[in-house]
Structures are given as structure tokens and as C-alpha cells.
Amino acid sequence: ALVAACPEIEKATFNGQWGDGSKNFPLPVLEVTKGECYRLRFLGLMSAAKPYFNVSIEGHSVQVLGQSSATTTAASEFSVRAGEGVDVILCANQSQNALQHDYSMTMKYVGQTGAKSFSGIVRYPQNVAVVAAAEQIGSPVLGKDKFDMSTCEVEYVFDMRDSIVDYKRPTIDLGGKASRQSADNIPLSNRKAALLVNDSYPGPLVEAIEGQLICVTVNNNFVSDPVSLHWHGQHMKGFPAFDGIYGVTQGAINPGESMVYRWRANAGTAWWHGHMQALQADKGLKGPIVIHAKNDPHKHLYSEERIVTLSDEWVDPGMCLRAEGAQPGNPVCAEIEKATWNGQWGDGSDEYPWPKVTVEQGKCYRLRFIGMMGQAQNFQIQIAGHNMTLIAVDGADVVPVQVSSFNLHAGERADIVVCADQEPGNYLMSSIYDLATFLETAPAPKLPRVDSSKFWAFLNYAGHT
Template identity: 30%
Template sequence: MWPRSTRPPIEPPEITLMLGRPGKNKKKAKDEAVKKKFEKAIRKGRKMTCSVRKCIGHNKKGCPTLKKDFSSSCGSQPTVQAKSTDPLSLVDKKAFNSHSAPRYSGRPANAHSAPTATERPANTASVGGVKPTAAVMPTTTSAVGVTATQSTTQQSTSGVGAQKRKTSTALRSGANLTYKRPRQKKQSENTERVLHSPTLISLVPTNIDLGFKPNGLRWKGGAAVTQRQLQQQSNKRSKAKSYPTTQPTSSTQAMAESPSRFFEWNVTYGTISPLGVPQQGILINGQFPGPDIISFTNDMVFVNVFNNLDEPFLISWSGVQHRKNSFVDGVWGTTCPIPPGKNLTYTMQMKDQIGSFYYFPSLGFHKAAGGIGSIRIFTRPSVPFPVPAYSDDFIVLIGDWYKCNHTKLRAILDRGHKLPFPDGILINGRGPNGATFTVDRGNTYRLRISNVGLEHSLNFRIEGHNMTLVEVEGTHTIQVSYSSLDVHVGQSYSVLITADQAPKDYYIVVSSRFTSKKVLTTTGVLHYSNSNSPVSGPIPNGPTIEVGLSLHQARSIRTNLTANGPRPNPQGSYHYGMINTTRTIRLGSSAAQVNGKQRYAVNSLSFVPTDNTPLKLADYFKIGGFTPGNIPDAPPGGRIHLDTSVLQTDYKAFIEIIFENKERIVQSWHIDGYAFWVVGMDGGRWTPASRNRYNLRDAVSRSTTQVYPRSWTAIYIALDNAGMWNIRSEFWARQYLGQQLYMRVYTTSTSLQDEYRIPPNALLCGKVSDPQNKTVLS
């Protein structure tokens, strides 16, 4: 009926936070009863009654009899004489009240109450020229609980609006006090007020059992507790738990108590021989692969990286979202490289994340030389863990590898040529049968598998053992058993295996997928601790070029909706399938020659840096140098051209991205700063009708997804992380030659709730290296 507009839809107004704490209680009607709190009687609807004359309409202070005759029964002060004569002393009122039992007034004393007395002393200094009345020294009685109480009105001299305070004359340990009431002034007399602060207290020992037990506060039918008591109870429950599932060792249990992790890394060159040929590798603290990062949800992680190479260096953190802080993402478009001989401290928070990830060097094709390691983010002890208990936690870093140095590979790409086929596959930096994992028969173990290679998808399997998938890049999955698992480049999985076979050694096999000309294969060893038999026999076969088998396996990986994620609420509490997308972006890959050199592109744009200034810093200091939104939302076709491609998006939008692959290879795509829902993948060409086959209920949420040959993959992503984020091909030669772009998630807000400011220790380079900008950081 109405014509369809091409303008963007009308957005709801922004929520404005008002001053003060939001009200939570219901606004009640005038005649509506008020609920009782802490089992205390309510006064609403009750008529005021005099406690002396029992007359209705006024209290004891407003009793007309008391006003006419001060000595009447409504205002009289009864005196109780004692039989023995124990001396009394003058002490400070505050000291007395801090050790006294709860005060009461207007009730006779009994054996189950311990009233407190506050009395006017005889030696109080006069205020305003009026002297207080002297107090009469009382005598005490040995009968505990036989006391008299007296209520008077004491006025403060603190200034305008001074409040009246009640005091009572009953003393501790049965001691009683009698005194002469001070004369009240008439209206015509001087209205200056008299302050009576000290108190008379009996010296009789107070360690007598009075049989008094205060009821205490009540909350929702139970005894109320303080915040300190709640913290003590929580600590006891935490210590009583055992954590074989999330903290397999005593060292990680101790780490859960500290919210900060500190690492210091020295990056150097070193000689390595993973395939039997010496070559130059990148070592971190002398290790290849590098050291592990172990943390817990919401921990602060500080990594001080010293660059001892002869060229600039950066480390990126695959899968870590860096909430509101893209400055530390560690790629060219967000972070200035670390110059040779310098250092940079990465400050990261593992905000609302769990799972298995890895880090790698992002510049200069350094990834082909090493500098790679694992990242493990454990669940907090207070959050239920939906994975069965396991005995140990193994890191398994797999990837294809070249025997030549990374400088030679980089030179091949710079000349505009394609890389040759890799020479082999590594498991934790070692060649065939170089990696061994020792297990005890009957126990269960967790394997965190990450494909940190340069190009190829890999298949992982263990001879005679099935693997139960439990986690994919921070998402707990439905626990399905697999005999082999396809791990595409850049992806991470967690599986459980049970050592339930005969005690001997078994092959761990990793082979390349979808490589028709040659299949690369390497092996490791699963060693039973009581085994005397080495691995023997043929290596178990695995899938090679079957796309349908891999596609079926990918569709079977689904989110466990009832399991807890990093927070106590279930993963399925966020219903992504019920949110309407506001934009559809189709990203198509292509390859061609540009100026006689090999280039790769996204939507016909092959990425090239503008200068030495990272895009995020240029955007932050508002110096320009790039054009946001210069990449189209769909593949335009035509020739490839070079540009600094930046996709412009809106903060807090919910969009759909389609990765299209018209080539004959399997591709893998990664988005920094986010986890997205892989809602669909299929062969052929994507059309709007393809949405009918989307999984809008339990699709897996991850940061890296595969796109099969001549196929498409659809994702949903909530743009709730402002910043500049890299979208790239994990085929590393393609990424180096332009198959990447940056997504600018933009907001006009300058609030720290939306995006953090640049870190004070950030390196400045290019056009933003002016002294004035350095002053801004400090």
C-alpha cells in the first residue's frame, strides 16, 4: 500500500539515563496497604494513643494533662530505691552506648530484657547561661532484672532544626538511678537550650548472664546477614568446590585468585629444524612455539613484548575481542609496529570470554617463521562448567610449514608470484612423531586444537579413539562424538578423549584437506603411561577431498543453549534469530594480476596501506588519510584495483554478512573483535531465498568460518564493539597480497561506556607521531 523508501529505517531514540538511582518500588494508591518489612509493625491506619492516659488522638508528649500539670501521672518520674550502696562513676555517653544492650522505654523490666540508661549528669557545663540540675546518687540492688525505666526529652544545641532524643534512666546490672528533673522554661523565658552529654553508669560487674537474646533483623523470613558474612560464606563455598574441569592443576587454581596476569617476552631470531632442515625461526623467550597465556574470564593480561629482531614486529591475538579497545588488536590498521630494540606492553582484558585461542605475528609474513602460541581462558569457579571432569589439558597447535625462511617467502610474494606448495605439517612445532602426549588409562583429557598454519585446512584424528567436541572458539557446543575433525586455517576446537583402549602407543594423525595433487601427512604419538609397545602398523586413513562430508560435519556443530558461557546465564538466552537485520553485506573474493603482479581482492578492492599511519590512530586524531565506506556492499564485478578499503558500519547495528567464494579452493575468513553466528552455508549462489535454510536457533558463535569451493557462508553479527576491526582471509599469502579490509564500527559518542581512549603507552608513528599527540597520551 505504501511506497517503499530507500532511506534507512527510523531508529528509536537513544536512552537517556536520569540522575539518581532508578526507583524499583511500585507507586501505591492512597488506600493500598503497605507490605510489612523486616516483620515490623506498620503505622499506617493506626490511631495515635497516649501511653499514659490511653486517650486517643495524641501521644504522651502532646497529652493535655501533661501540659497542665507536669507532675501528673502522664509525665511523672517514678523513683526506685535500692538496698545496697555501690558507687557510680561518670563516663562518656558514647562509650556507654557502644557496649549497652538495646534501649527500650515505657515497659516494666523483666528477666528477659536488658534496658540501657542514659542520664543527665551533675557536672555538665552550662550552655547559654543555664546550669543543669544536679543528679542524685542512687543505690543499687543485687536483684538482677528489677529496674525502673524513665523517659525524658533531651534537646540538642546543634543549631536550627535540632532534633529531640529520648533517654532512659535504667542502668546496667540492675543499678537504678534517681534524679531531679530540670525545670522547663516558659515561652517568655530565654529559649536557649541545655545540652546534657555525660552519663552515670554503675561499676557493678557486667558479665552476668541476663538471659537476653536480641531477635535481630529479618529478611524474607530468614535471619539477615551482613555483607561481610555473605563474603565469608561465598569464600567457604568456593574453597569447598573442586575444579578438575576448569582448573586441572594446582597452579591454575591459585591463579583464579588474582585478576591480573603479567608476561614479559623477548622476541629473537633462532635456528630451528622442525622438518629436519635448519632454518631461521622467531622465538619468544627462546621457545618455539611460544609460551602459553593462561587466564580466567575478565582477567587483565599485561604482555610486555621486547622486539630484538632487525625489523618492526607486532603480535595479534586471534579470537580475543578487546572490548572497546581496538588500539591493542596488534594488526597494521590499529597498532603502530614495535621498532627494533623497543618494547610495547599490551594491556588486554579477557572481558566476558572463555575458550581456546592463539596469538601470532601479524607483520612482514613473520607468521611463516613462528612466534605463535596458545591462549586459554578458563571459566570462573563461580560459573557452572558444562564439560565433564578431565585429568589434564593439552595444547595441540597444527599447521602447514615451509623449510625455507620467511624472508624468502616474502620476497616471492613481493615479486608478484604465488607461493609453492608447503613442505610439511607440524604438531606443536615438531615434525613426524615429534610430539608425544602421555595419558593414564581410564582417564579423560582435553585437547585444544588450533590450526595456526598458512594455507590449508587440516584433518585431525587419533587412532582407535573418538573425540567429543565440547567448545569452539569460546562457545560450548552440543557434545557430539567424531572419529576425525576438520580444522580449517585459523580455527580452534576443544575435544575430550578417554584413554579406554589397550595400553600401548597410538598414532595421532594430521593430514591436509582438499589438496588433490598431494596430501600432506604428519603424525604424533598418544602414549599410555603403562605402555611398552611403540606405534606400529599403517597410519589410519582420513578424508581428503570430500567436500560433502566436511559440510555435513560443519552443520552438526551447534551451540549448547542450556550451558553457561562466561556468565552464569545460559548461552541461549540471547535470541539472535528473533532480531531483524538492518543491512546485508556480500563480500566476494577474487584473484587477478594487477600491473603484472598477483593480487587478491574483496569486492574488487585489493587492500594496500595508505602510509605508515594506522587507520585507527588516523581516525582517533582526526587527520583523515582514508575514505570510510569506499568498499561496496556487494561484489561489483570488473577488474581489481588497489585501495585502502574500509567498510563503514554503525555502532549497535545488527547486520548480515555473506561470504561468497567462486573459486575452487576452501577459504577461511576471520573478523577481529567479534564472535558471530554462522547461520548458514551451502553450495551455489546465495539469494534472498537462501535465508529460508538459515539456522536461527542454535548456530555456533565463533570468530573464524570456512567457505567451501563455489559456495557461500552467511553470518549474523551484532556490532556492539566500537572501533576499527580487521576482516581478513586466513590464507596468509592472500591476506598479504590484499585480501583483507577494515570494518569501522563508528559512534559519535565519546563516553567510555562505548569506547576507551587510546592507551597512554601506545606507540605513535606516521602522521600521528607529532610531539603534540604524545602530549595528549600523557
């Protein structure tokens, strides 16, 4: 129902941008090249069902594709309704001057109580390289059936498959009693249905140098899970269609289908994770991203790097992370079950040894911490006997500052320089979920007791057992 205090519509965006032509809010632009034809895929993401937009482009007619792409209808205007997709063919066949020429694109909102127009621009630029730009905004040029993989500077292939794992160390294989077990040999209490990429947990590292074109081919071989992947911390400048937001920038990659994600890398520590459904990351669909800066202002502080991922772990995320929370009669789990360091939980036993981050005496290391938690809000991190220097937060460089501990929230990244300047040994690394510490001894009425809110690993000097 309409509310009298609010207008039926305030603003409308085209590819996430509204503009009025001012310096601060320029009109959204769709760039095309004279002589080329484009398939434009319009998607109505409006929240209300009945209103719609009529779209027209000055000086151009389009061919509206029917349900079968073999049938088209010529039109000077076409309608886009909520939740519907409309594919049209636009041929850039108008004249242009020596620099550029802009043609107005009008998106007229037709509502229940009135109409309102919003504007954009179809631009013929001087630069002959706009064919690539058109592909980047998600409007492939007709006749280019496949992306030219030879333009990729860094390539990865993600093979997605269902797996049964031990949730305390999903893919870690340390040999002996700590060997990776087949599904039937994993204790039932530890047996987890996981979604893995390249049979690893966390998933494979995506690594590149700032500015390089990264291409990730995703092959969805899951039994029933459709997917999309979000590249958390990568800005996707010029490549918004590959940001991986299901229902906004892309549809699902269904089982048996593939997609090539591509973007130019921005420097910093980041991570990728499933973005089709919230529980997919908790089932294993996540991994690190490291983009090395061309000019690292902190390079003189360290000689090597290590990645340190932290994640809370659940045998059955679908049961434990229920949206309705801990209510009487609702069999949700405790606030936290276990947490892993680089995919490994340990208690010092033969079956579950302590996780280790191995270093060499005399060297300084950039430790790239990544908070891959799904339920746990944060971990307090400390390393015994060693100074820590914070040099970057969420991929952005900061003025180096020495810290004795730091707080790593879900989704955050913190880059720490640690020098192995102590006597060889094993030095305790602790991650404490401080918000759950009181639940170790004093459970609340709607919050069950936790076994522990503290999870440990060791900074291990190479050669010391």
C-alpha cells in the same frame, strides 16, 4: 577518479564506529573526566589522499602539538589528513550536571566535490573511573607516563629474538640424536631463520581465567623486524587499542622498543600471532592462548587438559609463500612441505621421532586443537581407537557431539574430549591436508608434487614406549 554512480563518501567512522544517534547506531563516544587533560592522537586512515576532515568539539578548544611536543597552538578546529597523525591536548574543563553532559564532536569531511559532516560525542560521565576507560581507548591521561602494572592480574614477558633452527622441530630437544642442534650443526636443507619468543616454538602459552586483566610486555630484540601482535579470539572489549592491528590500532614496535599489551580475558581457546607482516607467523611468531571459563558447562566431562597445535612448516617462508603463487618460472615450493604437532615433525627415525601427546589410562582430557597454519587451508583430524566429543569451536561452547573426525582450518580452534579408556599403547593421531592429497601422485601443471599430505603423531599412554 570519482565514479558518478557512487558518492564521494558514504560514511565515516571514529575508532571504527559510525552512528546517527539511533538505537541501532548510537553516536561514537569519547569519555573524559572533568578536571583531567588528555592527549588525543588522531590518525587519518582515509583511502583518498586529497580530502580531509576538520574536527571541532563543542565548548572546547584544544592545543595542537607541533612536531616538537614543546610547541602548541590553540585552536577551536583542526584538520586530519590521509596518512597523517595529529596530536591535540583536550582539557575537560566544562561544567556538567548531576548525571552527565554531552558535547558534540563534529568531523566535517572536506572533499573534492562537496562537504559532509559526521558526529560523535565527548561525554562527561558520572562514574569517576572513566580515567581507565580513556586509557583503554588509546588516549593516555597526561601525567601518567607509565601504566600501573600492579593492576595486572596475569603478567607475561615476551623476549623476541632472531634464531636459526631446524624447521622440522625448531626448539624441541629430546636428547641423543634428537637433541636441539646449534646453527652450524643443522643440515643446510633444514636450516631456518626464525623469529622466536622466549626461545620457544610455538611461542609461550598465555593462560588466565575469564575476566582477569592480562598484561603482556613485549620486548622487541629482533635485529631488524618491527612487530605488532594480534590476540586472535580475544574480543578486547574495552581495550580495542591493544588488538595489535598494525596501521589501525597501533604503530610498529620497532627493534629495541617495548610495549605492554593489556586486556580482560574472554573464555575459550585462542592464539596470538604476529600481525605486522604476514610471514612473521610462519617464521615462528605465534603461540596458544587458553582462558578458563569461570563456569565451564563441560567440566564434568574431563579432568585434565592438553594443547595440540598444528602448523605447516617451511624452511624459507619468504620464498615458498610468494603472493604470486605457482606460475611457470616462479620457483615457489610445493603446496606443503612438512607439518608439526606442538612444534615437532617426525618420521619415526632417531633424529626425528614421532610427536606424542601423552595421557594416563583412565583419565579424560580436553584437547585444545589450534590451527596455526599459514599456507595449508585445513587438516582432517582423527585419533585411532578413541571416541572424540566436540565441546567448543573457536572459543565458543557447543552442545557436545561425538565425532569420528573433524576439520581444522587455519586460524580455527576445536576443543575435543578424549578418554584414555583403551589398553595402554600408542594410538595413531593423523592430520591430513586433503586438498593436497592428489598431489602425492598426480601433480598439476602449476602445482608441484608433494612428498606427503599426511602427518602423524601418537596418543601415548604414559609408561608405554
